[in-house]
Amino acid sequence: MADPRFFTRAGPFTLNQLAKATGATLGPEAPGDLDVVDVMPLAMADEGHLTFIDNRKYLDAFRTTKASAVFAAPALEAQAPEGAALLLTEDPYRAFAVAATMFYPRPKVEPGIHPGAHVASGAEVAPTSRVEAAAVIQDGAVIGDNCLIGPGAVIESGVAIGADCIIGAGVTLQHCLVGDRVIIHPGVRAGQDGFGFAPGPDGHLKVPQLGRVVIESDVEIGANTTIDRGAGPDTVIGAGSKIDNLVQIAHNVRIGRGCIIVSQVGISGSTQIDDFVMIGGQAGLTGHLAIGKGARIAAQSGVMRDVPPGATIGGSPAKDMRDWLKESAALSRLVRKKGG
Numbered sequence: 082m083a084d085p086r087f088f089t090r091a092g093p094f095t096l097n098q099l100a101k102a103t104g105a106t107l108g109p110e111a112p113g114d115l116d117v118v119d120v121m122p123l124a125m126a127d128e129g130h131l132t133f134i135d136n137r138k139y140l141d142a143f144r145t146t147k148a149s150a151v152f153a154a155p156a157l158e159a160q161a162p163e164g165a166a167l168l169l170t171e172d173p174y175r176a177f178a179v180a181a182t183m184f185y186p187r188p189k190v191e192p193g194i195h196p197g198a199h200v201a202s203g204a205e206v207a208p209t210s211r212v213e214a215a216a217v218i219q220d221g222a223v224i225g226d227n228c229l230i231g232p233g234a235v236i237e238s239g240v241a242i243g244a245d246c247i248i249g250a251g252v253t254l255q256h257c258l259v260g261d262r263v264i265i266h267p268g269v270r271a272g273q274d275g276f277g278f279a280p281g282p283d284g285h286l287k288v289p290q291l292g293r294v295v296i297e298s299d300v301e302i303g304a305n306t307t308i309d310r311g312a313g314p315d316t317v318i319g320a321g322s323k324i325d326n327l328v329q330i331a332h333n334v335r336i337g338r339g340c341i342i343v344s345q346v347g348i349s350g351s352t353q354i355d356d357f358v359m360i361g362g363q364a365g366l367t368g369h370l371a372i373g374k375g376a377r378i379a380a381q382s383g384v385m386r387d388v389p390p391g392a393t394i395g396g397s398p399a400k401d402m403r404d405w406l407k408e409s410a411a412l413s414r415l416v417r418k419k420g421g
Contacts, residue, residue: 082119083185092184093118096150099131100168102183103176105152108167115166117150120181133177152176187247190229204236213250231267240272243298256310260298260320268305271296275309275316275332275350288312290332297321303328303344312350319356331368343380355390364399379405 083090097113100106107113121130123139126148133152134143140160143151150166152173161167170176194200195214203220206212210228218224222236225244230236234248237255242248246259249267256272265271277288292311296302296318303326310316311333318324319337325344330336334348337356342348346360349368354360358372361380366372373390383397396405 103179105168105170105176111166133173135174190227257294259296262299264301266304269302271308272310275312277312
């Protein structure tokens with residue numbers, strides 16, 4: 082079970098309750114009134130636990146699990162161990178995520194302002210929100226309902242944060258507009274100057290960065306990620322996008338809805354990323370590119386050209402994934418032949 086020092090568990094829940102919440106269907110032998118007390122990984126699950134399988138790599142663990150209940154695809158029903166009740170769904174992992182959130186919901190915000198916080202007289206903090214010790218809320222900042230502002234966070238003048246947001250410890254927000262239900266993990270820096278200079282023989286002249294960062298609703302931003310404000314147009318993070326730790330997003334970048342950007346990605350200025358794009362870890366994108374809707378970029382790719390909608394690319398310089406894999410295989414054969 083999760084460490085009770087850090088996590089508070091709800092429940093128990095019956096299989097009927099879990100099926101209703103997740104849209105799963107009870108297996109033929111599954112008793113709807115069976116209580117489940119906790120969620121657990123497949124190999125660690127025991128009596129009273131709920132688990133899931135969504136990858137055939139773990140079939141052996143599925144066949145021998147001691148869990149009381151398992152989310153599984155209908156195609157795996159025949160391989161379930163005796164005594165395990167099935168909740169059948171085509172998306173077991175998503176169903177498990179819903180169930181796990183039932184058992185471990187987000188803790189309720191305890192309203193109030195810690196005496197060690199500094200909230201300027203011209204700031205607006207909703208009475209349902211909480212501001213932790215050493216946080217700074219400057220004049221003109223607005224904090225919506227049911228937000229948590231973590232220890233040492235700095236919310237600078239004019240920043241507006243919507244409802245139900247979590248702003249982690251040590252976060253700095255400036256020149257930002259933040260939507261509802263946004264999670265910003267510790268150490269994020271958003272809204273600082275973009276990297277804009279006019280080079281010349283007498284030195285590099287700083288170009289004022291006059292835009293903002295707009296973070297739309299339901300976005301999550303990982304620890305120590307940096308997002309520069311725009312130079313004139315805004316830097317925009319679209320609704321529902323999820324950004325991992327240690328990502329750099331430069332000025333004027335526009336990220337669409339529902340994108341996934343993995344750790345250590347760097348996106349150069351003015352690149353436009355359409356909806357539902359996936360970018361693997363350590364990929365680098367040069368500036369002023371257009372990445373089409375639903376494109377997928379493999380880890381460690383170097384992207385130097387526009388990417389069409391729906392394309393899957395990899396390598397450096399990045400190209401169609403099939404071409405990259407063929408070239409890699411041909412090079413490997415050539416090396417082995419030369420070495421022999």
